[in-house]
Amino acid sequence: MELKLLVSELANFLQVGKFQDYCPNGLQVEGRPHVQHILSGVTASQSLIDAAIEMNVDAILVHHGYFWRGEVAEITGMKKQRLKSLLNYDISLLAYHLPLDAHPVVGNNVQLGLQMGWTVSHYLDERNMLPVTELAQVNSLEVVSEHLAQCLQRQPLVLGDLSRPVRTVAWCTGAAQQYIQQAIDAGVDLFISGEVSEQTYHAVTESNTAYIAAGHHATERYGVQALGRWLAEKHGISHQYFEIKNPI
Numbered sequence: 018m019e020l021k022l023l024v025s026e027l028a029n030f031l032q033v034g035k036f037q038d039y040c041p042n043g044l045q046v047e048g049r050p051h052v053q054h055i056l057s058g059v060t061a062s063q064s065l066i067d068a069a070i071e072m073n074v075d076a077i078l079v080h081h082g083y084f085w086r087g088e089v090a091e092i093t094g095m096k097k098q099r100l101k102s103l104l105n106y107d108i109s110l111l112a113y114h115l116p117l118d119a120h121p122v123v124g125n126n127v128q129l130g131l132q133m134g135w136t137v138s139h140y141l142d143e144r145n146m147l148p149v150t151e152l153a154q155v156n157s158l159e160v161v162s163e164h165l166a167q168c169l170q171r172q173p174l175v176l177g178d179l180s181r182p183v184r185t186v187a188w189c190t191g192a193a194q195q196y197i198q199q200a201i202d203a204g205v206d207l208f209i210s211g212e213v214s215e216q217t218y219h220a221v222t223e224s225n226t227a228y229i230a231a232g233h234h235a236t237e238r239y240g241v242q243a244l245g246r247w248l249a250e251k252h253g254i255s256h257q258y259f260e261i262k263n264p265i
Contacts, residue, residue: 018252020109023076023254024111027043028042030120038115040084040086040112042113043113044109044111047109049107054072054076054257055076055248057242060261061083061112063102070102076109076111078113078244079110079112079113079241083096083100118189124145126145135186141200150185151184152185155182155183158181158207169231177227191211191237194211198220208229209228210228210230234264234265
């Protein structure tokens, strides 16, 4: 498949033009003009690039790419080494941040819900970034957190009374702890995200909404895998996901 066609196809599928993001979405580093083998991962780290070189892939597909708003512009150190590796081996880097979070089929949020066995009942926002589910039966916060830990193979940080009943759950993957106030205002029993801030503890103790920080990396592993499978099924591109353990 031609690289240009691949970039256009992904832009249309993920509706990239609808998002004002903290980084460019799409082709961030141009490599070979034709793509047959893609390696996907959460973050375009040096470890992922090294794996791509080892596998002789044509392109890397990630959620966390480069050129974030506010970062230094100079190409030095870690940034130099990453870009040098991509350019030397003519490997393209495609990155999709918010468009991959919000997509209704392959998005990180929807895919995390599928991992948990949850059906989205509605959203708390217009961008479909804050899905809500109503559990089939009321469970304690402890039971929900144990189920989450088992599904993600990672022990989460739980804020709230473990015995409290949970029926409604809202979530947003990654560094989305700032949305807890919307969850509190909506009256949901539990809000789940990837990371936690100091002030989140006080928001929980002074409200009726519990909080679980389940891991930034752990909650955002599934969207890029689903997107890679979609490409493979629709265009016959070889796709492989590469997991790099990250405790954050």
